[in-house]
Amino acid sequence: MSHDNAHIRALQPRVCTFFQRAYTTQHLSQSYLFIGADGTGIDEVVCGVAQMLMCPHGACTSCEACTRVARGVHPDVHILQPESASGYVIAQIEDLIEQAWRGPICAQNKLFVIHKAQLLRDNAANALLKILEEPPSHTHFILIARDASLVLSTIVSRCQCIPFVMPTRARAEELVEHAAHVEPASAKAALYAAQNPKRAIAMLTCPASQDVRAQIIALMQRMHTADSWDIIEAADAIGETMQLPVDTEAQSLASELEHTKDFLSSAAKKQLELKQKRQITALHKAQLFDSLDMVRALLRDALCMATGMDAQETDGATEVPGSESVLVCADAHDVCVLLSQTCTPTALIAALSFIDTIHEYITRNVTPQSCLEALFVGIKEKLYASSTTR
Numbered sequence: 440m441s442h443d444n445a446h447i448r449a450l451q452p453r454v455c456t457f458f459q460r461a462y463t464t465q466h467l468s469q470s471y472l473f474i475g476a477d478g479t480g481i482d483e484v485v486c487g488v489a490q491m492l493m494c495p496h497g498a499c500t501s502c503e504a505c506t507r508v509a510r511g512v513h514p515d516v517h518i519l520q521p522e523s524a525s526g527y528v529i530a531q532i533e534d535l536i537e538q539a540w541r542g543p544i545c546a547q548n549k550l551f552v553i554h555k556a557q558l559l560r561d562n563a564a565n566a567l568l569k570i571l572e573e574p575p576s577h578t579h580f581i582l583i584a585r586d587a588s589l590v591l592s593t594i595v596s597r598c599q600c601i602p603f604v605m606p607t608r609a610r611a612e613e614l615v616e617h618a619a620h621v622e623p624a625s626a627k628a629a630l631y632a633a634q635n636p637k638r639a640i641a642m643l644t645c646p647a648s649q650d651v652r653a654q655i656i657a658l659m660q661r662m663h664t665a666d667s668w669d670i671i672e673a674a675d676a677i678g679e680t681m682q683l684p685v686d687t688e689a690q691s692l693a694s695e696l697e698h699t700k701d702f703l704s705s706a707a708k709k710q711l712e713l714k715q716k717r718q719i720t721a722l723h724k725a726q727l728f729d730s731l732d733m734v735r736a737l738l739r740d741a742l743c744m745a746t747g748m749d750a751q752e753t754d755g756a757t758e759v760p761g762s763e764s765v766l767v768c769a770d771a772h773d774v775c776v777l778l779s780q781t782c783t784p785t786a787l788i789a790a791l792s793f794i795d796t797i798h799e800y801i802t803r804n805v806t807p808q809s810c811l812e813a814l815f816v817g818i819k820e821k822l823y824a825s826s827t828t829r
């Protein structure tokens with residue numbers, strides 16, 4: 440796979456080799472089902488395969504076609520998400536079929552990427568099945584699902600299934616360490632917070648995200664002495680830092696729209712605008728989830744310390760080689776120690792479960808600023824109210 444992300448090769452070596460071979464021997468199948476969780480490299484491989492299909496220079500990754508693919512604005516690559524909460528609507532698939540029968544606009548092929556394939560049901564699924572059975576020769580499909588067992592078996596049987604396996608924790612740490620050029624302790628902390636290598640690498644290589652982490656650590660450090668106003672101000676400052684990459688992304692999306700507007704039909708333009716809006720909302724949410732995960736990791740380490748679960752490593756002067764440390768925030772050790780000394784385990788557990796409440800708020804589209812304020816004010820209350828101070 441000539442995709443320029445070296446870490447995808449490291450993350451999914453077998454998938455990359457598979458597609459490279461299929462491409463060079465001209466055996467790319469017309470329908471694939473990619474199966475795997477977020478962060479396993481699915482998006483990157485979709486991009487790589489799309490470049491194989493669209494690029495006149497052998498998936499060079501740098502020509503105009505490849506750049507358009509990477510930016511998600513190639514006119515022959517159609518990316519579908521379910522339009523209703525319950526799934527794909529029949530009109531979406533009818534539109535897809537109409538598009539599929541028309542020839543490609545600038546490349547030799549057309550590609551349809553269908554996210555959340557488990558949400559293809561009833562009429563929509565039946566309509567898609569017909570075209571999957573006998574696709575026009577220039578048309579390719581990549582369906583994506585977390586788990587093949589959730590997808591209608593009639594759909595699965597018409598696709599070549601490509602599993603994206605989550606790497607082991609040790610392997611994932613190694614990947615993050617190399618891709619983000621960080622110490623093992625930072626890789627471990629980011630991976631714990633992010634849950635998958637791709638998000639961990641993004642966190643570690645984004646300056647704003649690192650800045651947010653530093654501000655969160657600083658706030659947690661002075662949480663026991665801070666009053667409500669200190670906390671609200673700190674939460675607002677964190678929100679402003681988070682806004683920076685969102686603004687940058689919004690600008691680049693706006694210029695993308697400007698560049699492509701003459702070239703797209705008004706329906707396609709409308710679609711792109713909607714897609715961009717979704718991207719911005721998703722970015723906001725992802726950042727909020729990242730910060731919840733950072734706080735969660737700190738509290739978790741503090742709880743391990745407060746309950747003595749970390750005893751095995753603090754007892755011995757040196758860590759036993761090969762033994763897995765239970766603590767994940769080695770880079771914020773002092774804060775965790777302080778929290779473990781100033782809060783009871785009960786308070787720490789209450790604060791941890793409060794984070795889940797905030798998680799709920801975020802999924803319900805509350806503004807980022809109010810989420811952050813509620814998060815830190817609430818955590819202070821859980822940790823230090825009702826004389827839980829030791």
Ligand SMILES: [Zn+2]
Pocket residue numbers: 494495496497498499500501502503504505506
């Ligand atoms: Zn190219």
